Amino acid sequence: MSDISEEGWCAEWLDGLEHVLWHIVQTGPAKYGRTFVDEQQIQQLKELSELTGGWIIFDDETEETAISLAEWQKVFQGDKLADYWFYP
Incomplete structure (x- = not known):
């Protein structure tokens, strides 16, 4: 995930990376x-x-922290990708 962030934005972990990658x-x-x-x-x-x-x-x-998929689903459910200006 960090590699994708570096390739895309020259940032080790751009804010919202986990949200955008999950969507992708x-x-x-x-x-x-x-x-x-x-x-x-x-x-x-x-x-x-x-x-x-x-x-x-x-x-x-x-920093980079693993959470269960059940926990992640709860977090992601409330997200609005529009909040991440860098995602088309």
Whole structure:
């Protein structure tokens, strides 16, 4: 996830990365900054998420942090992607 953020925005973890990537995983390939998240990257994200039963979020105190998919679904359900100006 950090690599995609670096490729797209030259930022180790751009605010909202976990939200935008989850959306892309659910909907398919998409542009992200200066890069394009392709099907191969999506498959890798899906596989890692399924293997671990979780998703990575960024927390100000713990930085990159794994949470369960159930917990992530609750977080993502309340999100509005329009809040992330960098996502088309």
